Amino acid sequence: MAGAVSFEDGFPAEKLFSQGYSYTYDDVIFLPHYIDFPTDSVQLNTKLTKNIHLSIPCVSSPMDTVTESYMAVAMAYLGGIGIIHSNNTASEQFSILQSAKSRRIPVVSDFEIKSPSDVIESESDFGSSSVILITETGSRKSRVLGYVLKSDWMNLKNQEGRVCDYMTKLDFSVPSSYDLDQITGFLGQKGIKLVPTVKDGDGEIVDLVTMDDVERINEFPKRGLPSLGPNGEFLVGAAIGTRESDKERLEYLVKGGADVVVLDSSQGNSIYQLDMIKYIKNTYPQLDVIGGNVVTMYQAQNLIQAGVNGLRVGMGSGSICTTQEVCAVGRGQATAVYKVSSIASQSGVPVIADGGISNSGHIVKALVLGASTVMMGSFLAGSTEAPGAYEYQNGRRVKKYRGMGSLEAMTKGSDQRYLGDKSKLKIAQGVVGAVADKGPILKFVPYTMHAVKQGFQDLGASSLESAHNLLRSKILRLEVRTGAAQVEGGVHGLVSYEKKSF
Ligand SMILES: NC(=O)C1=CN([C@@H]2O[C@H](COP(=O)(O)OP(=O)(O)OC[C@H]3O[C@@H](n4cnc5c(N)ncnc54)[C@H](O)[C@@H]3O)[C@@H](O)[C@H]2O)C=CC1
Ligand SMILES: O=c1[nH]c(=O)c2[nH+]cn([C@@H]3O[C@H](COP(=O)(O)O)[C@@H](O)[C@H]3O)c2[nH]1
Ligand SMILES: [K+]
Numbered sequence: 001m002a003g004a005v006s007f008e009d010g011f012p013a014e015k016l017f018s019q020g021y022s023y024t025y026d027d028v029i030f031l032p033h034y035i036d037f038p039t040d041s042v043q044l045n046t047k048l049t050k051n052i053h054l055s056i057p058c059v060s061s062p063m064d065t066v067t068e069s070y071m072a073v074a075m076a077y078l079g080g081i082g083i084i085h086s087n088n089t090a091s092e093q094f095s096i097l098q099s100a101k102s103r104r105i106p107v108v109s110d111f112e113i114k115s116p117s118d119v120i121e122s123e124s125d126f127g128s129s130s131v132i133l134i135t136e137t138g139s140r141k142s143r144v145l146g147y148v149l150k151s152d153w154m155n156l157k158n159q160e161g162r163v164c165d166y167m168t169k170l171d172f173s174v175p176s177s178y179d180l181d182q183i184t185g186f187l188g189q190k191g192i193k194l195v196p197t198v199k200d201g202d203g204e205i206v207d208l209v210t211m212d213d214v215e216r217i218n219e220f221p222k223r224g225l226p227s228l229g230p231n232g233e234f235l236v237g238a239a240i241g242t243r244e245s246d247k248e249r250l251e252y253l254v255k256g257g258a259d260v261v262v263l264d265s266s267q268g269n270s271i272y273q274l275d276m277i278k279y280i281k282n283t284y285p286q287l288d289v290i291g292g293n294v295v296t297m298y299q300a301q302n303l304i305q306a307g308v309n310g311l312r313v314g315m316g317s318g319s320i321c322t323t324q325e326v327c328a329v330g331r332g333q334a335t336a337v338y339k340v341s342s343i344a345s346q347s348g349v350p351v352i353a354d355g356g357i358s359n360s361g362h363i364v365k366a367l368v369l370g371a372s373t374v375m376m377g378s379f380l381a382g383s384t385e386a387p388g389a390y391e392y393q394n395g396r397r398v399k400k401y402r403g404m405g406s407l408e409a410m411t412k413g414s415d416q417r418y419l420g421d422k423s424k425l426k427i428a429q430g431v432v433g434a435v436a437d438k439g440p441i442l443k444f445v446p447y448t449m450h451a452v453k454q455g456f457q458d459l460g461a462s463s464l465e466s467a468h469n470l471l472r473s474k475i476l477r478l479e480v481r482t483g484a485a486q487v488e489g490g491v492h493g494l495v496s497y498e499k500k501s502f
Helices: 069-078 088-102 149-156 180-190 211-219 245-255 271-283 299-306 323-328 332-345 360-368 407-411 441-459 463-474 483-489
Strands: 028-031 058-060 081-084 113-114 131-135 144-149 196-200 204-209 238-242 260-263 288-294 311-312 352-353 373-376 390-392 396-402 432-436 479-481
Touching: 028 360, 058 069, 058 260, 069 081, 069 088, 069 441, 081 088, 081 260, 088 245, 144 149, 144 196, 180 196, 180 211, 196 483, 204 211, 204 238, 238 245, 245 271, 260 271, 271 299, 288 299, 288 352, 299 311, 299 332, 311 332, 332 352, 332 360, 360 373, 360 441, 441 463
Parallel strands: 058 081, 058 373, 081 238, 113 131, 238 260, 260 288, 288 311, 311 352, 352 373
Antiparallel strands: 028 479, 131 144, 196 204, 390 396, 396 432
16 A cells, blocks of 8 residues: 555545435546556455345345346346346236246247147247247146257258258256256267256246357356355245235245345335334344335434334436436435445444436446445436337337336326326326346346446455545545536537447
8 A cells, every 4th residue: 555645635434425415326436546456456245234144235126127037146146136026916926036046047938839649830930039938738747858949940951840841959958046057068078059948846837048048148258246145046036015905915026036035115214114124024034125225324224223224325326217206205315325324334234226227337336435336227227137028219228128117117007096096196206118128137237347446446445344444444535526526527518429339
């Protein structure tokens, strides 16, 4: 470390965040410190809750356009975690959870299954997949007999025949608990192009993994250790509410193997949430509970005293949120993360900085200001692994992304909860929108983590713990950026440019 500092330059966080302003990530900037280690030696391993360890500080938000099973699997594969949303029935949420828990390979495999006597009538029978699987009865819970590749079918002379007349025979399947290395080895050893994975026990087909999938995944940048539970399954979380009916939902989720539950509310400091925390702690003492959302020390203190194992911070900071406009409550996210973390750290309760992340710099700021993980909605929406299909808007490939407090999400299209019950007024606190196709999170999350490591290196922080210590000991300094400084900090003065990050 460089020589002792005998002058004042910049502000310690404690001073900056006690001036009566609500700052967000873009308002503040860290002053660089001293580098004495390479980027690759920065460690981003962290805690989601007191008991759950992750190798990257990333959590996908419990929103119905962000986290279902493919997202949860990809997040755990990368070393983070996904929280399955609860905008569905308890049994629907249970199936999504089970679907994530039964997988170890982050493929988005959306294939059709037919029986040997079926006929493939047109190319559209393949859907978005390049292969159709053939099983004895044409269902998932049936013996695999073979497959038909779209490319083979296109070259067939007699496309009208039954699939058993031309399918490629396949006698193999592997347990769905196989990881990528085991499947790669299996495909190589048998010299086959693809293999279905099946659940232990009932033998239900889970995925179809092709050599192309395996090669593609192996080409993505290096990742952290996957997030695994003691039974070798991926760690997966789930959201619940604080109504009486959520106790039944919780029972399903516990049966489904949820590793952690998030009490999903915009204002977590309520009698309903405190009662739910007590109920969960009494009924399932082994289950970790994340409370929130909170933005003040007072709110946080109440939930900590009630026994939460983690805190989710952010009110109105999300990209689709209108809470601050509608309700006049909330807080700038940088201030909220700093203030809540400063009290939560005294009890060793990890903080999730939720909402408002739109670049790697925001992640650095959230983590250095005291958070242990960041929760992201829009940053992960629009990816291959996010729920929903791509569509085109003005020539751009996009996926829908919507707030869970938007009218559309609250009424869920045909759901009559709101439209039928005229006595209950519903006010939207979120919007429905779309985000651009970002490709697989398997690719852009590792690049983003590398950018975060570079930020940590500039600050002289080799880990989250070291960053938190540097901030608390007032060695790390920061300042507020004026409007002009923010303009200067972005790209400016060019006639045109292309922004390509990696
Ligand atoms: N982070 C943020 O800034 C915001 C997030 N959201 C998201 O929107 C969704 C809905 O959020 P909220 O509306 O805050 O959900 P919520 O379930 O906490 O609250 C909905 C309403 O139900 C009431 N309520 C909850 N439990 C109750 C019980 N047991 N008995 C009687 N009343 C009860 C609440 O007081 C509130 O009026 C969540 O997914 C949340 O994450 C919404 C707004 C802001
Ligand atoms: O005011 C709100 N109205 C909503 O409809 C809504 N839906 C989600 N959220 C919150 O926003 C977070 C995701 O934010 P980002 O897209 O910025 O990552 C999420 O993680 C939530 O905390 C909402 N907030
Ligand atoms: K907002």
